[in-house]
Amino acid sequence: MEHIISVLVENKFGVLARVAGLFSARGYNIESLSVAATLDPTTSRITIVTIGDDRIIEQIMKQLNKVVEVLEVVDLTETDFLDRETALIKVHTKPEHREEAVRIADIFRAKIVDSSLTTYTIEITGDVDKVEALINMLKPLGIKELIRTGRIGIARETTRTASPRREPALLKS
């Protein structure tokens, strides 16, 4: 099963190599990986999407915790969380397809962030289903190049007032 593991680490030389090396040395998968500094410049957040059964995920969590520079490990999949990914998709646009490309982008509330005589570059942010759906819609037009950031995730606040996606349920509880 797929898990999104959020790892808070010290923002030091070699830490990413140690975390990534741990996955390769023990034969764990990395489906996607994203890293950036947090609000506190001495720490960074690594978000790793990985696949494994319960035993492997438990080992991954423990092994990550064992790394000296790792400060916190959370399996977001175990919590109520939000995840997002951004993709930049450069599609071929023959004259007869330019309208269609704009329409598809609109449906997904994606933005055209660059254009040339023969291509559009479309930016999309959303959960993985939305990004994949857009990619599938654009495929018939011909995708020239595709870049994805990998997923990032954040736990939902338990005391939140409302969230557009789950409004009805929340109002009840």
Added chain:
Amino acid sequence: MKITGAEIFCESLRREGVKTVFGLPGGVVLKIFDVLCQQKDIELVLTRHEQGAAHMAEGYAKATGRAGVVLVTSGPGMTNIVTGLADAYMDSVPLVAFTGQVSTDLIGNDAFQEADNVGISRPCTKHNVLVKDVRDLAQIIKEAFYIATSGRPGPVLVDIPKDVSTARAEFRYPEKISLRGYNPVIGGSKQHIRQAAEEIMKAKKPMIYVGGGAIFSNAADEIRELAEITQIPVTMTLMGLGSFPGTHPLSLGMLGMHGGYWTNMAMHHADLLIAVGARFDDRVTGKLSEFCPEARVVHIDIDPTSIKKTFHAHIPIVGDVKAVLRQMNIMLRSMDGNPAKIRASRAPWLKQVEEWRTAHPLSYKQDDKIIKPQFVIEKLFDLTKHEAIVATDVGQHQMFAAQYFKGTKPRTWLTSGGLGTMGFGFPAAIGAQKAFPNRMVLCITSEGSFQMNLQELVTCAEQKLAVKIVLLNNGVHGMVRQWQDLFYEGRYSASLLGKMPDFVKLADAYGIKGLRALKPSDVEPVLKDGLKHRGPVLMDIHTDPYENCYPMIPAGGAQHEMMLEDPPELNRGKKGGTQKRKVDEGDGVLPA
């Protein structure tokens, strides 16, 4: 006042109480060596190869419980200690390795003797750091010793560029440290400890299974107390030997691939397993799906990753073995602790174990023609009155030593378990002898392993360390030959060593006493003579090249399905292969 990085290095080591450093100089560490030779508190043991330095530091650390310290140069100096680091990482040996690095302005330029020391050592160290600023050096050294020796111990590498060792800074050694991401759990969950104690009281066929963690945690007394108050038999892994007296009636000796028949049978039939600082290694479990099928499992370990890594645990207890057992023993005593009653209830189980022990004890047949390796180890065990520190190499001799040298004290059994490093034993013995110059230190080795680090003979002689090398010379890589006989139809691919040096002359060349035993009647006189000698001795003992080590669980086999003796169809070396065996008079290889 500002002092140089090299002086900060020495001062920091002094604050850590370091007395001995094992190492070898080179270009980028000259400043540090220059400062070292101008002070008296820290002694440098100059080895002849960096690998020797790393294993000596391991031997020193295993025998003392303190961190072993290594100091080597950049590039090849560092790459030569990688085996030692990997060995220490596998066996949880506290080691602090200082490596030189090219100047910070040259890093990444493929400079002379440059290697990516932190990159290379990352997967085989508990932690490693490149020091980029001399002002951080003292703090990093303090942290290195703390990380190496606390929690589950392990090797830490500190990489010091040349300009950091010459730059100056104020010296302030931190009193204490706190690391945001590193806080080993010590106590263990009270609730789980209580559950474990309750399981122990209920169990009919319990076993205590002790690993190397018990040695590092100094838990020998607690294990003995636990075993005696509950009358539970104790088995030890290769790394755990010495944590419980091998001569104790409740000791079942080593378990696993070459463990006793009675030990593995007891494990297989146990209804409760109390795993203490052990990690269910494949050499212990054999086929996992058939390992201890009836047992409830209590697993105590300071390293959470060891728990449920390969085998399930019903009651996991993360904590220091000593601290956990101390609490558990108190609880057990307060429970229905009538010793007579416990003894009576345990009697059937202990009787069953004894039946297994009598049915298939360890055995070998010593005739008057050819020396059996087991015979040598048994003699050694008797002659040293069970009191020596024993360092071994890897292979058949190691397993025979584990079976027949029933050590009674922790930190007297130094062996390479996890990594299985041939070449470990002799330098490790030197390291232990350096720590304890007045104790008897034996190196039980074989011609194959010994030749991997024999350059340290000169270090041993120069340091006037009275290591007694007992070299079981059978002219073959014995364990490889055994497997080839059993599983490769006797084709001896590269296991016969052919030409052998004259080890007595070799010892002589290094100014070390050399002795030789060719027949069984030589063994006792040679051992007595060697053990009595005041300096280092090399005893070249020619043993049977065809002796196999039993019991044996074939790799991947189930623990209760042991081979107890040579199978009748065993066809030694008869099925071809291209290797011709050289049988030279006096070179250690005896004719078949």
